[in-house]
Amino acid sequence: MRVLGIETSCDETGIAIYDDKVGLLANQLYSQVKLHADYGGVVPELASRDHVRKTVPLIQAALKEAHLTAKDIDAVAYTAGPGLVGALLVGATIGQALAFAWQVPAIPVHHMEAHLLAPMLEKTPPPLPFVALLVSGGHTQLVKVTAIGKYQLLGESVDDAAGEAFDKTAKLLGLDYPGGLMLSQLAQKGRANRFIFPRPMTDRPGLDFSFSGLKTFAANTIKNNDDDNQTRADIAYAFEDAVVDTLAIKCKRALIQTGFSRLVIAGGVSANQPLRLKLTKMMQKQCGEIFYARPEFCTDNGAMIAYTGLIRLKTNKNNDLCVTVRPRLPLSALT
């Protein structure tokens, strides 16, 4: 059984084909980063227009890469939300139209469920149950996963997502959008202990996060210090260290609360090296296990949509034929 996956929720057009016996047969990705760079963030209208230009050629490229034709595809999965509505509509409309033309099921996929399941694409997939830390540009959530499709939200950010805080702080440091990776690279040249940032909401019980204060703390630190390269690197280091430490403290709490010994990290920020390192050490110390996807499957991609579509197809869920997309879509809406 082969599923074509279409991802157009934000600024990446991702197309992939997943085969339940062979695995990933094709994976095409086009990033719009250059298109939005001058604006310092994603411009929704430009994103939609570019998805219109890129989606069909990338589908053709994916079929070619897999040496397949339309008749070899058993279902078409597309991201239905959360995301930018105009961008989502491009993938949803093309996905539904292709499914109708090819007379196969169309499968709407939840973007965050796809992130959560992305580590399943790796050689050693995480066994159930586990705690998932979802850290992307729009979300920071801790989720108790007892079965595929059974997601209990344990905590989430009350303001900015971790990726958003990375991007906003990167901008303050004069880095281009999206700045998460660049901030992390700058932090490698930074020194520990020159600046110490707070660990928000770790001094009280609970599993919620708050990251907007860190961005303000960074802005004040930048204002009150010289603007030289070493200072900028030291600030990047202190900011990253605070985010990583805060996420680790809450992951540990979630594992204690659930009694689970497996941690899955997913979403764009899970590509962050210091975060992976810190959580790996923490899980080793606790005799637990950690799972994450390769960096290109942490950020937005079509492979996770095709894979999630396949899982949904097998469990016979969500095969309706109306085109609906939702900019806000809680994981708990899934059945």
Ligand code: KG4
């Ligand atoms: O999951 P994703 O590709 O898109 C959303 O669904 O939001 O996540 C994008 C976010 C951006 O905020 C980006 O700066 C951040 O992930 N990111 C990183 C790294 N790579 C991507 N943040 C920190 N370190 C990284 N290496």
Ligand code: ZN
């Ligand atoms: Zn994403």
